Amino acid sequence: MDVKNHNTNRKKRVVRKRWNAAVLIALFVGILLTVFQYLGFVSKTVYEESVSHLTEIFHQSDNMLSELTNKNLTYLHIWGEYLQNTSDESEIREYIEKAQEDAGFLDFYFLSADGNYKMVTGETGYLGLQENIEDEIRQGNDVITNATVPGKSQLLVFATPRPHGSYQGFEYDAIAIAYENSDIVNVLNISAFNGNAQSYVVHPDGRVVVDHSSEAWGEVYNFFGILREHSTLSEKEILKLSEEFKEGHTDAMLINLDGEDYYLVYEKSKPQDWIFLGLVQADIVNASMNVLQRSTVLLVSAVAVCIAGLFIGIILRKNRVNLKRKDTEILYRDELFQKLSMNVDDVFLMLDAKTYQADYVSPNVEKLLGITVEQIRKDICVLGKLHPGDVEDPEKKYLEEIQVHEQQEWDLEYVHQKTGEHRWFHNVAMGSEVNGKKKYILVLSDRTSDRKMNQALSEAVRAAETANKAKSTFLSNMSHDIRTPMNAIIGFTTLAVSNIDDKERVRDYLGKILSSSNHLLSLINDILDMSRIESGKIHLEETEVSLSEVLHDLKTIISGQIHAKQLELYMDVMDVTNEDVYCDKTRLNQVLLNLLSNAIKFTPAGGTVSVRLREYPGTQRGCELYEIRVKDNGIGMSQKFVQKIFSPFERERTSTVSRTQGTGLGMAITKNIVDMMGGTIEVQTEQGKGTEFIIRLPLRIQPENHRIEKIAELEGLKALVVDDDFNTCDSVTKMLVKVGMRSEWTLSGKEAVLRARQSVEMGDAFHAYIIDWRLPDMNGIEVTRQIRSLGDDTPIIILTAYDWSDIEVEARAAGVTAFCAKPMFMSDIRETLMAAIGQKQAGAEDNILPAADLDFRGRRILLVEDNELNSEIAVALLSEYGFRVDTAEDGAEAVEKVKNSTPGDYDLVLMDVQMPVMNGYEATERIRSLDDPSLAGITILAMTANAFDEDKKKALACGMNGFLSKPIVIEELISTLQNSLG
16 A cells, blocks of 8 residues: 555656656747747847938939939039030130039039040040940930949049030030049938948949948949848849849838848939938947847846756755766876876877867876977967878868777877977777767877987988998099990080981081980089189179069079970069168079079979079168078978088988989089078978978169069959969069059959959959969960950950960960960060050060170180180170181281281281190280280280189289189170270
C-alpha cells in the first residue's frame, strides 16, 4: 500500500511540474504575442504618419523646382525678344551681364542645335548635352536638360529656341542659361529633420538631373545604380519601381541602403517628365517612437530573463553537487598536466574544427615559441603556418583533411617570437571528437637541438673540404669559363667564313660571336674591377640619369637571355615621383646586370625573374631613397652560403650550380659598388624556392628637370586602368591623378567592359583606357574589341611587360591606339597619353649609330694606331660621321705629320699609347714641344686599352687633353669629340 501511495505521489509531482511549466510557457508566449502585436501597430502608424509628412515636404520642394523652371523659361523668352530687336553687341553683352546678376545663373550661351555654343565673352565650345535637343529646337519647344563642360561640374541647362540668330558671326538656334547642381540644390534646400533629408530629380530611366544628397555614395549619375549597389532590392523590384516612374505614379516605400532603413517618397514632377525623389533615414523620422519601442523590448527582455533565470536556477540547484565534484576532478587533472607539460619540450594545443579557436594551450608555449597563451587564444594565426612546408596551396586549411581518429605528421621551421632564433619542430595533428564536436589536437615537438647538431657536423665537413679546394676550384672555374666563350668565338668565326654567302647564317654566327665576346669581356672586367675595388682605385662619376631609361635599357639587354631560357620577366615601379637623379649610371647598370644575370643563371626554364623599383622619402634634403628588388623563383641558396656570398671567388657547390659559368666575383663587386654609393644590399633566399636581393640607394634628385605634369587637354576627364596586379593599378592611378585626370581601376577585363558600357549610358564616358595585355579572364585585345563594339572611340593604351611586335597587327585591328611598356614611369605615361591624343609622335626611329649634336663634315683627324684592324674600325666609324681621317702607324710618323702640317690641317689627334718605334706618351711630348704654338697646342686624345686610373693620369701628365678606352664605345667617342671640337 505504501509503495502504491509513493508511486501515486510521484506521478502527481511529475504532473504538477509539467502543468506549472506549461502555464509558464503559455504565459511567456502570450506576453510575447501581445508585445509583437503592439509593436506592429506602432510601426504601421509611424510609417503612415511619416510617409504623409515626407510627401508634403517633398511636394513643396517640387513646387519650388517648378517655380524655378517657369521663372527661367520666362526670363529666356523675355531676353529672346530683346535679342531679336537689338543688334549692338556691346549692348547685348551689358544686357546679359545685368540679367545674370539679377537671375543668378552661372553662364549664358548662344546655342546651335548640334550643341556648339558661344558666350557673350566670345568664348566658344561644345556643350555636352545628355539628350539630343535638335528636334525640340527645330520644333520651337523649350528644353531643360543636363550638360557637361570640361573642367566644370554637371550643369542644368534651360534653353528656348531663337531661329536665325547671330552673335559675333556665330549662327545660333537657341539661347540657354546654365546652373550648377549646387545652385539648384540651394533652391530646393530641405530644412526638415535638421537637414538630413536627401532628394533627387531624375528621369524615368533613373538618370539624375539634380542631386541633393550626402557624399556617402559619391557623385550619383543614375539612381537605379545606387539601388543596385547599395540596397537589398531585387532586380525585379527595381524594374517594377522603374515602371512606376515611367507611368508617373506617386507613392512611398521603405528600403534598406547600406544596412540602414530609409523612407523613399516619389512623385511626378511638374516640369518635364521628371520624377522627384525624397530619402530620409527611418531612425531620424521615427526617433521619438524608437524610444517607446526600445522600452517595450527591454520590458519583454526583462520578463524573459526572469523566466529563464527561474528555470536556470532550478537546474543549477539540482546539478550543483555533481558540477562541484566534476570541477574538482578536472582541477586535479589540469594541475597534474600543467606540471608535466612545463618540463617537456612539446607544445599541446586543442583547436575547434570550425572556428580554429584554441580551446586549450599548454603553459610551456611561451618558453618554446615566444608567444603567450592569451595571444594564441585571441588569434591562432600568430603561430604562422601550421601546414607542411611543401604543400601546393599554403592558404588551404590542411587540418580539414584529418578525420576523427586519424593523424598526420610533418616538420616545419619556426622563428621564436622573442629571441628571433630559428627552431625546428615535428608536428603531429590528430582528429578527435569531444561532446559531439570535432576538435584538432596538435603536438609540436622541439627538434632544434638534434637538427643543429646534424647541421654543425655537415658544415664542419663542408668547410674543411672547401678550404682545401678553394684555390684549385677558382683556377678550374676560370679555365672553364674563359675557354667556353673562346671556343664559341673560334668555332662560329670558322663557320661564318665557311658560309660567307649565306647572309642569314653569317648574321646568326656574328650575333653569337658578339654575345660570347661580351661574356668574355665581362669575365675579364670582373677580375679587373675586383682588383681596383680592393686597392681603392675605383671611383664613382655622377651624371644625370633617367631611371626610366635605365630599367628599359636593362630590359632590352637581358631580353635575349630571358627568351633563351624560356623565363618570364616582370618589371614594375611603385611610388616613383622623381625618376631623374644623379648617379654613376655605369656602376648602377653593373650592379643590376650582375644581379639579373645571376637570377637568370640559377632559374630553370619556366621560372620568373622580377625587378621592382620603389621610392621612399630620403633622410637628407634633395635626396630620395630608392629600393630595388631583384627576385627569382630559382634554385635558391643555403643559409650558410648567404653568410659569405659577397666574398671574392665564392660559389656554392651543388650539382646545379657546378654546371653554371661564373668566376665568383660578381657579387663581391656588386657589394663594393653598393657600399661606395652609400647604399645597402641584403639577401632573402631559401633553397628550392628562389632568391631576392634588396638594394637601397640614396640618390640625389634633379629638381631642375621637374616639369609641370598636368596635361591641360585631359584635366578633369576620367580614365580607367585595367590590370590584374593591384600594385600596378594603384601606381598608374596615382600617376593619372597627377596629370590631372580622374582615375578608376579594376582587376577584371569583363568588369572593364561593363564599366565602359555604364559610363557611356550615364553620359560620363571614359576619355582614356589603359589595359594590361595579359588579363586572367580575357586579354587586353579582346577587352579593346568589346569596348570598340560599344561605339566608343576613346584612346586605348595596351600596357605590357612583353614584346608587342607579335600582337601589334591584331591589336591595331581591334582598335588599340598605342602601346606602353612596363615598367611605367610618369614620363612614360605622359608621353603615351600625349601621343594618344595626337600631341606628338609615339616613338622615334631607332638609329644604329648615336646621333651627334655637331656637324663633323669636313673635319680632319689624325689617327695614330699600329694595329691594322683597330685602325680600320676607327676609320670606318669616324667616316660615318663625316670626318676625313689620316692615319699614322706609330708615334714617330705622327710627330712628322703634325710637324709638316699647317695650322688647321688637323682638328684633332687620336693617339694610341702602346706602339713600336715611339709610344703615344713620347709622341705627345714631342708635339707639345714644337716651335709653332698652333701646332703644339693641337687637341690630342688618348685611345688605348690601358684603362686603369694610373694610365689616365699618365696620359694627362704628358700633355694629352682626354682619354678614351678600348674597345671603342661609340657614345663615349662621339661625346668626347663634341666636347673637344665644340
